[in-house]
Amino acid sequence: MNDRQALIVGGGASGLMAAGYLAQAGIRTTLIERNPRTGAKLMITGKGRCNVTNDCDQREFLNHVLHNPRFLYSALAGFSTADTQAFFEGLGVALKTERGRRVFPVSDQAGQIVDALRHYSQNATLLRGFCTAVEQENGAVTGIRLADGRGLSAPCVIVATGGMSYPKTGSDGNGYRLAEKLGHPVIPPRPALVPLCCSQSLCGRLAGLSLRNVTLSLWDKKTGNCLFEELGEMLFTHNGVSGPLVLSAASRIQAMEGGRYRLVLDLKPGLSEQQLHARLLRDFGQQLNKQFSNALHGLLPQALTEELVALSGIPRDVKVNSITKEQRQGLVSLLKGFSLDVDGFAPMEEAIVTAGGVDVRRVNPKTMESTLVKGLYFTGEILDVDGETGGYNLQIAFSTAVAAAKAIVARYQKEEGACL
Template sequence: MKEVIIVGAGAAGLMAAGTCIERGLKVLMFDKNQRPGRKLRITGKGRCNVTNNCTPQEVIAAANGGRFLYSALTSFTPGDAMAFFEGLGVPLKTERGRRVFPQSDRAADIADALVRYSRGAELCRETVKKVLVEEGRAVGVKTDRGYYKAKNVLLACGGASYPATGSDGSGYRLSEELGHILVPISPSLVPLVERGGICQRLMGLSLRNVGVRVTAAGRRKPVYEDFGELLFTHFGLSGPTILSASAHMRPMSAGAYTVHIDLKPALDEGQLDARILRDLEEKKNRQFINSLDRLLPQKLIPVIVERSGVPGETRCNSVTRGQRKSLLAVLKDFTVEIESFRPIDEAIVTAGGVSLKEVDPKTMGSKLIEGLYFAGEMLDVDAPTGGYNLQIAFATGRLAGLSMGE
């Protein structure tokens, strides 16, 4: 009999396995994939944003359900995570937003380091169908091939995003069958579907260094503000700022949220008006629609002109102050109404999961079933982009690994 069975060989599961091996425990892991860490190998567009070079308190403040993570994050901090991977031979670097990446820009280096760390755990490529429970205690699992006994069971199966990597939501079903409450899952860090057809007209256009603000119907304060890159797609909006914004857009419903884009955040209204005046003066005999090529990408110009209400054929020397003011308003507040999220299988992470009320934050152990543990995306915890979600996976996996077998 093994001391520990771990279901899922992703970021949290591999960290837990290595921690158990360090403690001298015998570990059996189950995963459907041919290679462990499959989702980890494609995260961050194949670069892997390992963690964020910040304090545990900043991760807690950024995360939904962050207070639950206090013990996990203070026992395995972002600094600890950085030292851990560098100790395994993976040099790291910190980029904008304190995002931490391997110097090689290869996510595979992080996954391979975790596989090396968990060496000694026995890996079975079988599908777990059921967690076995006797007298209120987890005692093993049933797979598609047989029964396996252990003194502790960790569910680190991932969420419901990227199902092709094995992160297909099956862990949630196992948890519900054991009597755990499941907070309804939804996509997080996911592209947005627009109401209307503006984005489709701008499909493929990527904007850098723009301001992004999200407002919600009935709320005075924005629910999210950022600065960075976004992408117009055939369905709506994507890109780093939009993915981060989506984590704050809950509950989602058609028309509940509006994305406001400041196309020229480096210029205040007075500076931008002066810039527009100079361009109009230089091209005073041209049509208005042909005067904005220095200010905007070509693909965006017809849409901006249309929204400004200034007839495109107007001569630049005839543009009125009021018309300039209309153009200015569009440039500083280009709005996109949001219809919905894209499907959950396009999300980077899954919001929702096993209720935190039923998990001991000091051990990651179930409050309902002795010997049962949870880690990573199985839990009802998620955070914006920036390395926070992987840090949570590593920290909760580490804490579960330290707690099992006690």
């Protein structure tokens, strides 16, 4: 007899949540995880602090979902950001809300979130193994097959194998093949929330330098459109740029083509061009006999000043008193429009999330059940939905997990009702 059983492939954020829900509802649940321990990716979320959700309402939430936001409507209504907070607080994890309504554990320890989920799912059987196939007969799931040849039977299987970013955590994209074997179309995965590579060598020289309170805009040179503009933080890397602003900008690039996109940095967003010009005039007026290269102190970090001096075209040893109005104007333009050409995305290994995945047009948005194979469910990052940084992706993992788990419980209740 296979009744009231469920198998969950993948013990990440989504799989653990679904396992806990199902086991607590009395469903015989087995969670299959390839790693020795569950929650490997969760442990590194939010730089080890785990930005577990975002304290915003549903409308606002969906504005931060980049692909297929409407697919999530029902799942979020069923398990909202407020529910996530109540859930973890109910498990003894005190939470705090930071800038941008990002919610973290007060302890700043992702491990506390992982422990809470492990505790919640403790009544599910945890099986270490690598699932190589989900099996079906006549359009209905019958179970799964593991790499060592073992087979497990159940009429309900949740595939929660994640995306393919940071593959060392176990989510390496093999789940897409499981889905494809069952006839599910997969939208080609691509990195999202990923650092960008830039052609300018100055990035390497500035590697490690982070800038706060700058405005970053992303331009598509082909269409002339501005795809993103926001104030925040970014940093230079050995071959490009990263940090919150850059990750968000990168997720707006649908089709990467080297040379097509340009990043423009406003290094002084608090000042208009006129105000900046007046500021330079004042600063230069106070140090008339200084060399240009020494006269920009206080305006920018030293390393960046050096690069700007080189880019300005003004000889570095020229005395400030001989800098012309046009040269000052050029400097203002550089400070307000520091351009970097985008060469490409950093590799998938460095992406925070994967865009693309199981095509949601073949998944029921209320239940996460496949419309092709009965008893097959997809939850979390394997789906073609992805959000910006700010706790949206974990919330997607949790909401879709609860939607699937609720649907499985409802299915068994209905079947039992029919048997009475």
